[in-house]
Amino acid sequence: MPLRFVPFGQKPPALFSPGHRMQQPQLTRHKRMNVLPMFLNVFVPWAIFVYCFSLSSSYLMYKTPILAWLCISAVFVIWVVFVLAAFCARKYDPDPTWFTFFSVLAAICVVWGILAGLANLRTYEDPYYTLQEMRDAKGSNGAGVNPSLVSGEDEMDAGILTFEPGSMFDADKTWHFTKGTLYCVAPIIGPGVSTPLRQTYDFWAVGLCLTSPHAVCIPFVVLAVAS
Known part of the structure; x- marks a missing residue:
């Protein structure tokens, strides 16, 4: 819209006076989203x-x-x-x-x-x-490790141990300890014996105790030995 100069002392024309034109608004072009x-x-x-x-x-x-x-x-x-x-x-x-x-x-x-x-x-x-x-220990004959005959020092590099059939834990010697949570342990003995022939307990089963150590330790240790 061109500029219009008004002489001194004269009122500018009103918006709707003759000869006055309104500037048409320019339509903005919207950008489309890609x-x-x-x-x-x-x-x-x-x-x-x-x-x-x-x-x-x-x-x-x-x-x-x-x-x-x-x-x-x-x-x-x-x-x-x-x-x-x-x-x-x-x-x-x-x-x-x-x-x-x-x-x-x-x-x-x-x-x-x-x-x-x-x-x-x-x-x-x-x-x-x-x-x-780590090594998968299955014994010398492949039937499993006999915990009553084999020393724990010989299986220090084993990650998974397979015990001979009939191996079990000694329920009379279970105990528990706390390390963040409550655990229970039990020694593993070979089949057909009550005490290890080497007179040392080198293999132990470890399980979680949920409430009472004496009430629920044994079932969890059984699972640990079986696995």
Whole structure:
């Protein structure tokens, strides 16, 4: 709308005076949302989390952590590329872009996936992998270990022990102790004997006590011996 100068002392024309025209409001063009970036910014960060969590808690991290960290570093390289793209986009467009949102969300998923994966590895999978790498003791003839004849020093590197059929625990010598929770223990003896032939108890069954040690220790120890 062109500017109109009013002489000194003269009132400006009213809004609805003859010859006065109202400026037509300009119609703003709305930007359409792109559906593809919306889906990518939702599912790609979750895929990054699953990828980092899987590698952090995998056997690869347990056995060769250097190789696992190299695979995870590939995600960091991709994240740095999107961070640079977000900075470049902000130079020409002050409004936030999908690159900025993706960079922030991807960083959260990477850190979250690594921390959760390492916690899962230390808590659950590390003891399992350690047990799998130890020896499976089944005795000299493959029928099982006789706890009354075999010394415990000979089976120190065993992770899983299979006892001879008929082996049982001595219910008269059960006891309990506390280490965070209440446990009960009982010595394991060979088949057909009441005391070990070596006169030492080297193999013990351990179980959890729920309430009273004398009431529920024995059933849990039976399960421990059977397994």
